[in-house]
Amino acid sequence: MILGEIETTVVFSKNYSAWGSFFYKPSEDALRVTVKNETLAESVEWLTYSFIRQTANSSVIALDWEKRRIPFKVEVGVNAVQIASFKRELQGPLGFDYRGFVQAAQYCIQNNYELEQALEWADIAVSAVYIGDKNFTTLSTKAQVLAKLDRTEESAMVMKEALPLGTITEIHMYGRQLLMQKKVNEAFDVFEMNYKNDPKSFMTNFGLARAYSAKGDFKKAEKYMKNAVNMAPDKPSKDQSEAMLKMLKDKKDIN
DSSP states (O other), X not given: OBOOSSEEEEEEESOTTXXXXXXXXXXXXXXXXXXXXXEEEEEEEEEEEEEESOXXXXXXXXXXXXXXXXXXXXXXXXXXXXXXXXXXXTXXXXXXXXXXXXXXXXXXXXXXXXXHHHHHHXXXXXXXXXXXXXXXXXXXXXXXXXXXXXXXXXXXXXXHHHGGGOOHHHHHHXXXXXXXXXXXXXXXXXXXXXXXXXXXXXXXXXXXXXXXXXXXXXXXXXHHHHHHHHHOSSHHHHHHHXXXXXXXXXXXXXX
């Protein structure tokens, strides 16, 4: 760093193995950035580097010493870096298991990024030779990608194929996802199907109570939440169910 009273020039060197400025050569500069110095309210005794003002794809790295701060911002195209990483990793051991392709596709879904690539990965997870597996996870991932691409009818068809393959927990979590997306009627159908598959399960009763609550039918929601209280597998589940039952009796939505 070339220090100034108001500004400092931060020098990045191509020679990252050299120790300090003793062996510094301007010819090895990779980048120079001029930044404004900041004054600290309290003195810092030991030279400190810290990461501050962090966002999803950037951070300010600050050198603090005495009452001076020298900050410089580092920003990274996180999505592009991560997708490149997936592409490399999926050519190694990770590429011999459908779960690796599901993970990569889910990242794209969550970040609304490279959706065509996500669909390719989802297809591999479902049907590629040797590693493809047609199960709830792979099919629902493909359905989610198709929905992101506004291919609604195809998404619905794939999801219809996925639902019978899901466990009680997987279907319940899918119903929760629909509720968060404000797709109340679709969520209700999913929770109702789950309940019909196993009406003596804590989770299916709990889910159907959520579904009726979302529709504003607190009386029926109360009925299924009472069942959930009686079927609770442990104290935390029972406590949560009882708290939600109280809310339903007060005609408050539990979602």
